[in-house]
Amino acid sequence: MLLRHTSDTIIEREALTINPAKTCQPIGAMYAALGVHGCLPHSHGSQGCCSYHRSALTRHYKEPVMAATSSFTEGSSVFGGQSNLLQAVNTIFTVYNPDIIAVHTTCLSETIGDDINQILQKARDDGHVPAGKHVMFCNTPSYVGSHVTGYANMVSGFIRHFPQKMGHKNNTINIITGWVEPSDMREIKRIASEMGVKIILLPDTSDVMDAPMTGKHEFYPKGGTTIHEMVSMGDSRYTLALGPLCTEDAAIKLENKCKVRFDTLELPLGIKATDRFITALSRASGISVPDKITAERGRLIDMIADMHQYLYGKRVALFGDPDLLTPLIEFLLTLNMKPVYIVSGTPGKRFEASLKDMLSVDVPEAKFRNGAQADMFLLHQWIKQEPVDLLIGNTYGKYIARDENIPFVRLGFPILDRVGHSYFTNLGYTGGMNLVVKILNALMDKIDREVPEHKVELVM
Ligand code: SF4
Numbered sequence: 001m002l003l004r005h006t007s008d009t010i011i012e013r014e015a016l017t018i019n020p021a022k023t024c025q026p027i028g029a030m031y032a033a034l035g036v037h038g039c040l041p042h043s044h045g046s047q048g049c050c051s052y053h054r055s056a057l058t059r060h061y062k063e064p065v066m067a068a069t070s071s072f073t074e075g076s077s078v079f080g081g082q083s084n085l086l087q088a089v090n091t092i093f094t095v096y097n098p099d100i101i102a103v104h105t106t107c108l109s110e111t112i113g114d115d116i117n118q119i120l121q122k123a124r125d126d127g128h129v130p131a132g133k134h135v136m137f138c139n140t141p142s143y144v145g146s147h148v149t150g151y152a153n154m155v156s157g158f159i160r161h162f163p164q165k166m167g168h169k170n171n172t173i174n175i176i177t178g179w180v181e182p183s184d185m186r187e188i189k190r191i192a193s194e195m196g197v198k199i200i201l202l203p204d205t206s207d208v209m210d211a212p213m214t215g216k217h218e219f220y221p222k223g224g225t226t227i228h229e230m231v232s233m234g235d236s237r238y239t240l241a242l243g244p245l246c247t248e249d250a251a252i253k254l255e256n257k258c259k260v261r262f263d264t265l266e267l268p269l270g271i272k273a274t275d276r277f278i279t280a281l282s283r284a285s286g287i288s289v290p291d292k293i294t295a296e297r298g299r300l301i302d303m304i305a306d307m308h309q310y311l312y313g314k315r316v317a318l319f320g321d322p323d324l325l326t327p328l329i330e331f332l333l334t335l336n337m338k339p340v341y342i343v344s345g346t347p348g349k350r351f352e353a354s355l356k357d358m359l360s361v362d363v364p365e366a367k368f369r370n371g372a373q374a375d376m377f378l379l380h381q382w383i384k385q386e387p388v389d390l391l392i393g394n395t396y397g398k399y400i401a402r403d404e405n406i407p408f409v410r411l412g413f414p415i416l417d418r419v420g421h422s423y424f425t426n427l428g429y430t431g432g433m434n435l436v437v438k439i440l441n442a443l444m445d446k447i448d449r450e451v452p453e454h455k456v457e458l459v460m
């Protein structure tokens with residue numbers, strides 16, 4: 001028993017989080033910055049923070065993650081990090097020659113109160129930023145929000161800095177995506193391409209965090225949204241913001257800045273959310289949905305119909321990030337499964353409200369909580385009180401899954417002990433099929449393992 005001290009008696013806590021269901025803001029900011037071509041993320045804080053953020057991303061994506069740091073010492077912790085950041089900007093452009101330095105803060109620089117806007121303006125005024133190169137920033141104090149807040153802040157930072165309204169509206173649709181895998185970003189582009197819709201995707205970590213092995217090290221891989229694309233987002237016809245927590249603020253900023261209207265949608269995970277995404281893309285572009293996409297939808301529905309008996313009524317516990325959990329819960333309800341326990345370490349009233357909306361009728365017994373005290377310990381206690389048939393979440397769920405003998409599907413960030421998440425999408429109808437396969441495999445493997453010998457079935 002790895003978690004032998006977890007009891008089923010719940011004592012309400014106000015100041016203690018045990019095994020949080022979130023991680024720190026700059027990790028999200030770093031990941032979003034890697035989705036821009038030629039961009040070097042820069043962590044304004046101590047070396048330790050930067051090393052942790054890089055290694056967290058490397059462990060999940062199995063790719064090297066390049067990032068610079070202001071490398072705070074005791075002196076900068078007391079007197080501020082201006083001189084470190086000025087020197088860093090100079091050194092980075094001289095040695096590593098990125099197109100953009102994307103600075104995010106850390107707990108330490110936020111607590112000191114460094115004014116990054118002023119410091120970067122000084123870097124420009126002092127001639128540390130070569131012509132045609134950019135420095136931009138976002139604030140990511142990690143004692144507020146979570147890794148997805150950091151992602152959202154960096155995406156908003158790109159929108160603040162780059163898009164321009166040149167006055168030549170074109171037919172391009174901007175898609176600002178929440179935190180998903182490179183495979184998911186690739187799938188969004190594939191769906192748009194099948195439909196014949198020209199899009200700009202921001203950020204885009206495909207061909208960066210899932211780059212092929214070529215035998216040649218590319219410091220800046222070929223993927224990522226380009227500066228030209230980000231600038232021209234101001235002239236696009238419409239914006240779709242996928243995943244409200246991560247993208248809505250950026251879409252609002254773009255509308256205010258360049259008058260590009262927008263819709264906020266859930267990430268296209270599962271049938272209903274993908275239907276809404278495809279419909280919105282079709283409406284925004286004026287292009288009808290091709291038969292190929294309709295056929296993909298049909299195949300997903302066929303698979304669900306074929307295997308429905310294994311899914312019906314199964315109790316599911318979930319943990320992770322709101323933008324992922326909301327459409328996932330909707331999908332589980334479509335599959336006639338019962339999402340009974342849900343925790344997310346990321347705070348937010350909108351998530352709470354959407355859970356109430358979705359679950360009050362179909363699963364009135366569901367328990368959910370988000371914010372600081374919504375931790376893995378609480379989730380485990382709920383499971384101990386009344387067990388579940390399936391657990392879905394990131395790698396940290398494996399301890400609970402092992403102790404309670406629950407089939408476990410890995411989804412979300414981080415996944416440290418398996419591969420495949422960077423390469424096989426969970427979005428769109430194709431991703432829906434991938435997800436149903438994972439769920440079924442987990443459930444059916446347990447049946448095969450535990451069923452009495454005389455009941456072993458070859459055909460299931
Ligand atoms: S000090 Fe703050 S920014 Fe640095 S690793 Fe810890 S939580 Fe993250």
